[in-house]
Amino acid sequence: LPAARALARAEKFGIVAVLMVLFVLPLLLGQFGITFDPFQAAMGRVLPWAEGIVLQLTGHGSGS
Numbered sequence: 001l002p003a004a005r006a007l008a009r010a011e012k013f014g015i016v017a018v019l020m021v022l023f024v025l026p027l028l029l030g031q032f033g034i035t036f037d038p039f040q041a042a043m044g045r046v047l048p049w050a051e052g053i054v055l056q057l058t059g060h061g062s063g064s
Contacts, residue, residue, distance in 0.1 A: 022039055029036045055061035 026036050026038070052061060
């Protein structure tokens with residue numbers, strides 16, 4: 001129960017943490033020559049998967 005209360009108190013800062021990881025952290029790491037792009041990494045996995053589903057649903061996929 002104490003862990004749940006601590007998590008509930010931190011909930012309002014969750015969106016700020018997510019935005020920092022998506023936008024601020026890549027900018028800061030870029031200053032040190034480190035490539036970090038979580039958005040591109042996520043889209044690189046999601047878009048091919050979604051494209052495959054759309055192609056299958058329209059009868060153009062490799063499974064049909």
